[in-house]
Amino acid sequence: MTPQDASRRTRELCGLAPVIPVLVVEDAGKARPLAEALVAGGLPVLEVTLRTPAALEAIRAMAEVPGGHVGAGTLISAEDVRAAKAAGATFGVSPGATDALLAACEEEGLPLLAGAATASEAMRLLARGYDMLKFFPAEASGGSAALKALGGPLPQVSFCPTGGVSPGNAGDYLKLSTVPCVGGSWIAPADLVTAEDWGAIEAKAREAAGLSG
Structure with a gap:
């Protein structure tokens, strides 16, 4: 998969909803109902x-949910990429990017939302063909103001901000022309998952799906 094809696919995925839930799954047995909600x-x-x-087993379970697109986050190494692809992940997300990681994703045909926090990192990825990136850690890197500033010289690069994004500041990011979606962990908090309160999680998801800039 070429970087251009990878970015095209991640851009399509990022356009499906304003929020991508970032999930830390401790019990794979709860993965499918969580994804369904x-x-x-x-x-x-x-x-x-x-x-x-439990992450890889959770990906396997979630990959069977109709209408869902399940990706693997925190990809660090080529081994992570191969394991995620084998588990059924249809895209990957990384906090940053290395040549080895990018090469592994391209070889495995796994679209990657590669992380960048600075202009130099974004420019390096753009030069390789990636123009849909993850802005991480978003709040710690200056938040929506920093991302707006990056959009000036790099209007051709789009970002999915993740890290410290919440219902209170998601709209600040989503109003930027370079931001089709944000990543957030607030939609499926650990207490609701532990309680198996899928109705409450579905309600949080519905609220997040209605967010806009």
């Missing part, structure tokens, strides 16, 4: 972070 609430694109032993 989020998709039913209008958030079809899901990122499962590879931060728990």
